[in-house]
Amino acid sequence: MLEKRQFYINGSWVDPVSQNDLVVMNPSTEEACAVISLGNTADTDAAVAAANAAFPGWAALDMEARSAYLHKFYDIYVARQAEMGAAISMEMGAPIDLATNSQWGCGPWHMDGFFEAMDSFEQERAYRNERVRMEPIGVCGMITPWNWPMNQVVLKVIPALAVGCTVVLKPSEIAPLSSLLFAEMMDEAGLPKGVFNLVNGDGAGVGTQLSTHPDVDMISFTGSTRAGVAISKAAADSLKRVSLELGGKGANIVFADAPEKAVRNGVLHCMNNSGQSCNAPTRMLVERSYYPEALDIAKATAAKVAVDLSEKPGRHIGPVVSEAQFDKIQGLIETGIKEGATVLAGGLGRPEGLNKGYFVRPTIFADVTPDMTIYREEIFGPVLAITPFDDEAQAIEMANDTVYGLTNYIQTEDSEKRLRVARAVRSGMVETNSVGFGHGIPFGGMKQSGNGREGGPWGLEEFCEVKVISGCPM
Structure with a gap:
């Protein structure tokens, strides 16, 4: 030691x-x-x-x-x-x-x-x-x-x-x-x-x-x-x-005309670093006409996210940082289940084969409503909440319905809509179509972020x- x-x-x-x-x-x-x-x-x-x-x-x-x-x-x-x-x-x-x-x-x-x-x-x-x-x-x-x-x-x-x-x-x-x-x-x-x-x-x-x-x-x-x-x-x-x-509770707005890999990229981004990132896109808002297909993609993507020991090489996620963090995440997953969200992937407990260590199953909830705890609280773990929306105005309203304002995400091939929505959401940063930021940009948020x-x-x-x-x- x-x-x-x-x-x-x-x-x-x-x-x-x-x-x-x-x-x-x-x-x-x-x-x-x-x-x-x-x-x-x-x-x-x-x-x-x-x-x-x-x-x-x-x-x-x-x-x-x-x-x-x-x-x-x-x-x-x-x-x-x-x-x-x-x-x-x-x-x-x-x-x-x-x-x-x-x-x-x-x-x-x-x-x-x-x-x-x-x-x-x-x-x-x-x-x-x-x-x-x-x-x-x-x-x-x-x-x-x-x-x-x-x-x-x-x-x-x-x-x-x-x-x-x-x-x-x-x-x-x-x-x-x-x-x-x-x-x-x-x-x-x-x-x-x-x-x-x-x-x-x-x-x-x-x-x-x-x-x-x-x-x-x-x-x-x-x-x-x-x-x-x-x-x-x-x-x-x-x-x-x-x-x-x-903290943050970033909204990832996925319109029906989003790029092909938008949902997949959103799931992987949320799970990266075991979900322990303040700017993670932990709320995926999906246009209703695309919602069933998006759920299928999200579920298939989560199934491919491997969890393993931190010392092992390769592409996988590791444990969360501590027992306290593990217990907090488990409690919020349990709350999501009790409040009626649909477990699309993952859930309570450790992944199969990992009986020791603070490992969390990559978890996706569907049919999450804005009144649910997992929609509103920062979980800081590999947990994604997916919610449908009907139109652009509702997507903006839902994205802004949070005390946080760090990073929001927008996915659409319509460049005018992409910029219009980016200007309307209340956050210090807006990433569109999975295009990351360059070095030297101003990182920071609004409101309680x-x-x-x-x-x-x-x-x-x-x-x-x-x-x-x-x-x-x-």
Whole structure:
């Protein structure tokens, strides 16, 4: 079992002030794979103090100098791909091929987008006769989740460092191993002491300490809407900026003239990463004339989704991250059955042949109505709800009938309808006809899906304050 009790503070690996161990579980085996320590107030204070002390010098560097450090980190990250994939697979259960490719690959993909944005980033901009200056906001506390660990760490840490902020990272205590490896890479890149810091802890401990700390200027959080509300309340007394990327319940609107593989792609997208993605298309809304055919396609597709151990190579889905997550998903599947939805595929219990580990059967519900729990709540597992609609207006109304607003999906060969519906749905992102987004796009949502934007130039500006200067025209 790995022992990873130390924190990375002020350029060194240091022991916690007091030892408070937490065992990290491998979700494929339900066995302990590592032990970490949870930080306390003294650990958090030390990390924040280091970040504060480092801020003036780091902010004073020009972007070219900061970029040189980040490019060195990039090279190290790429060289240690296999290590990062193995860590992610062990801690949160992503199949090793997914962990070593897509999960690890989020890092260089997002960094490429940030480097491109940095090349054209204007720290000072002319506006009429004034000078508008983009300045780093200061010390940033970052609280990241377990489901796509490097995706969220890179989306936060890299742009904050790029514009001159200093960082204290608190990764998920459920899946901390990849972030500890990330910190090793930061150390190898030789950043000045205190610019990047990491303290492990839980939300009630280090998470709250960062959110309320008077010397933290900004909190960037990705996770549940419930936790986002708690962080916002905790941060309110110090009026620090809070950037949130929260939950989702994306609608996938499939019109009768949708591309041939629309339903198949929608099922596979929902099941990817064992359904543990905030932007997963978990509500499939199908035009009624196409509904029976769509159900047949969805059922056949789900039957081909394999479930297996995370360490096994090949294309399959792994376990969900924890016993608590497994129990939550099972409870929501049971609720769907009790409320009258039709089980088209999957259902309760583990897949055949998997009697250990937090494995969930790929599950599809048909005939789901908007009043049902599985239609409204974010399940965060491989569970899809399918509902018919009668016309375009009803599809838009149903898509918007949610507290969330992260990503919606539209499938139709009619380009005018595709754009019309995309403009009408209330979400920060709209993917149409399975055409994915490029790097550097603004990732984020509306309503209870959050208020921040991550990626590219928007991600850089997220960590900036705006200063206007008169009498000094450019």
